Amino acid sequence: MTLTLPGFDHIRLPGADGVELAAAVGGSGSPVVLLHGFPQTHLMWRHVAGRLAGEHTVICPDLRGYGASDKPAATGAEVYAKRTMAADVVALAAALGHERFALVGHDRGALVAFRAGLDHPGTVTHLGILDIVPTLDMWNVLHGVPAAVGYHLFLMAQPPGLPEAMIAGSANAFFGSFLDAWSGDPAAVPQEVRAEYLRASAAAVTSIVADYRASAGIDVVHDQADLDAGSQLAMPVTVVQQDWGARLGYDAAGVWKAWAPDLDHRLTRAGHFMAEEAPGEITAAIRDLLAR
Numbered sequence: 001m002t003l004t005l006p007g008f009d010h011i012r013l014p015g016a017d018g019v020e021l022a023a024a025v026g027g028s029g030s031p032v033v034l035l036h037g038f039p040q041t042h043l044m045w046r047h048v049a050g051r052l053a054g055e056h057t058v059i060c061p062d063l064r065g066y067g068a069s070d071k072p073a074a075t076g077a078e079v080y081a082k083r084t085m086a087a088d089v090v091a092l093a094a095a096l097g098h099e100r101f102a103l104v105g106h107d108r109g110a111l112v113a114f115r116a117g118l119d120h121p122g123t124v125t126h127l128g129i130l131d132i133v134p135t136l137d138m139w140n141v142l143h144g145v146p147a148a149v150g151y152h153l154f155l156m157a158q159p160p161g162l163p164e165a166m167i168a169g170s171a172n173a174f175f176g177s178f179l180d181a182w183s184g185d186p187a188a189v190p191q192e193v194r195a196e197y198l199r200a201s202a203a204a205v206t207s208i209v210a211d212y213r214a215s216a217g218i219d220v221v222h223d224q225a226d227l228d229a230g231s232q233l234a235m236p237v238t239v240v241q242q243d244w245g246a247r248l249g250y251d252a253a254g255v256w257k258a259w260a261p262d263l264d265h266r267l268t269r270a271g272h273f274m275a276e277e278a279p280g281e282i283t284a285a286i287r288d289l290l291a292r
Contacts, residue, residue: 003043003192003193003196004024004042004043005024005026005042005043005045005046005049005050005060006046006050007026007050007053008024008025008026008049008053008058008060009024009025009026010022010023010024010025011023011024011025012068013091013092013095013096014091014092014095015064015069015070015087015088015089015091015092016084016087016088016091017072017079017084019064019069019070019072019088020069020070021061021062021063021064021069021070021088021092022042022061022062022067022068022069023042023059023060023061023062023092024042024049024059024060024061025057025058025059025060025096026049026050026053026057026058027049027052027053027054027055027056027057027058028053028056028057029055029056029057030056030057030101030102030290031056031057031058031059031093031096031098031100031101031102032052032056032057032058032059032101032102032103032104032286032290033059033060033061033089033092033093033101033102033103033104034048034049034058034059034060034104034105034109035061035063035089035103035104035105035106035108035109035110035112035113036060036062036063036066036067036106036107036108036109037105037106037107037108037109037110037130037131038107038108038178038201038208039175039178039179039197039198039201039208040066040106040107040197040273041062041066041067041068041196041197041200042060042061042062042067043193043196043197044106044273044275044276045058045060045275046193046276047275047276047279047283048275048279048282048283048286051279051280051283052283052286052287055287056102056290057096057098059092059093059096059098059101061088061089061092063085063088063108063109063112063211064080064084064085064088064207065080065204065207065208065210065211066108066200066201066204066207066208066211067200067204068200071204071206071207072207073206074160074206074207074210074213077214077217077218078218079210079214080207080210080211080213080214081214081218081219081222082111082112082114082115082135082214082215082219082222083115083119083218083219083222085112085115085211086112086113086115086116086119086120087119089103089112089113089116090116090120090123093123099123100122100123100124100125101123101124101125102124102125102126102127102128102289102290103116103117103124103126103127103128104127104128104129104130104286104289105128105129105130106130106131106274106275107130107131107132107272108211110129110130110131110132111132111134111135111215111219113127113128113129114127114129114132114134114135114233114259115219115222117233117234117235117237118226118231118233121233121234121235124235125235126235126236126237126238126289126290126292127233127235127236127237127238127260127289128237128238128239128240128285128286128289129237129238129239129240129241129256130239130240130241130274130275130282131240131241131242131244131272131274132241133244133252133255133256134223134255134259135215135219135220135223136220136223136224136227137255138150138153138215139216139220141244141248141249141250141255142248146247146248146249147248149247149248152178152212153212153215153216155167156208156209156212156213156216157212157213157215157216157217158213160209160213163209163213164205164206164209167205167208167209168202168205171198171201171202171205172198172202175197175198175201175202176194176198179194179197179198179273182271182272182273183271183272183273183277184269184270184271184272184273184277185270185271185277188271188273188276188277189273189276193276232258232259232260232261233259233260233261233262235262236262236264236289236292237256237259237260237262237263237264237289238263238264238265238266238285238286238288238289239252239253239256239260239263239264239265239266240266240267240268240274240281240282240285241266241267241268242267242268242270242271242272242274243267252265253265262292264285264288264289264292266285268281
């Protein structure tokens with residue numbers, strides 16, 4: 001049985017290009033869209049979404065290629081471009097009657113949220129980012145031995161075929177390794193949730209790899225074009241992340257300030273899965289963002 005958010009409605013609605021997204025929707029009030037990361041589904045928001053639903057309409061989709069959402073074949077680079085995945089989110093919200101909404105993303109969902117903020121500045125009112133730097137900056141800060149922490153980025157950047165075969169051949173070990181290595185509190189992802197993440201990820205190897213491969217190609221092109229044009233995020237932005245700057249030798253707040261003039265940059269002691277490990281902290285950060 002697929003796990004999902006208790007007390008929320010569970011729907012399927014069109015995103016971009018005819019792709020359908022599965023989403024959990026609950027609460028009432030101004031809309032907030034929460035985007036999950038890797039190797040997860042919308043279930044990662046189970047603690048935060050319920051807390052926000054008393055004040056907001058909370059929309060938690062599975063990204064295209066993940067969970068119960070459609071997994072189109074990567075017939076071109078644009079299919080899993082973050083620009084396309086951002087268009088999915090805008091279309092989903094519009095189908096629910098929301099032309100403007102706040103957007104918070106974690107990990108892969110944060111890359112989608114970043115692109116949505118640049119591409120749809122009149123739609124995204126507030127932007128929350130959990131534990132990333134933008135794609136272009138990500139590649140720029142990964143160098144030398146410390147870059148080994150991101151080995152999966154390089155693996156899934158390879159041409160189609162070998163990465164998919166390698167991962168599919170040991171899917172539970174591969175995806176489970178990130179749940180272990182990136183967690184600051186293993187108890188925050190209980191066994192039934194871990195099993196759901198592994199099940200969903202094993203069923204989506206090809207599309208997950210396509211998502212990552214796009215971040216080594218078309219997503220870099222899009223970010224570079226915005227950098228060259230001087231584009232910036234027009235809305236209030238809150239970034240919460242581990243102290244990756246200290247670990248990898250760069251100024252994380254400075255990287256974000258170049259993209260987001262109205263920036264609240266916070267470091268957390270929680271692990272990568274911070275919405276599950278420290279839901280009170282993350283909920284508070286989102287509420288602070290929405291009050292700006």
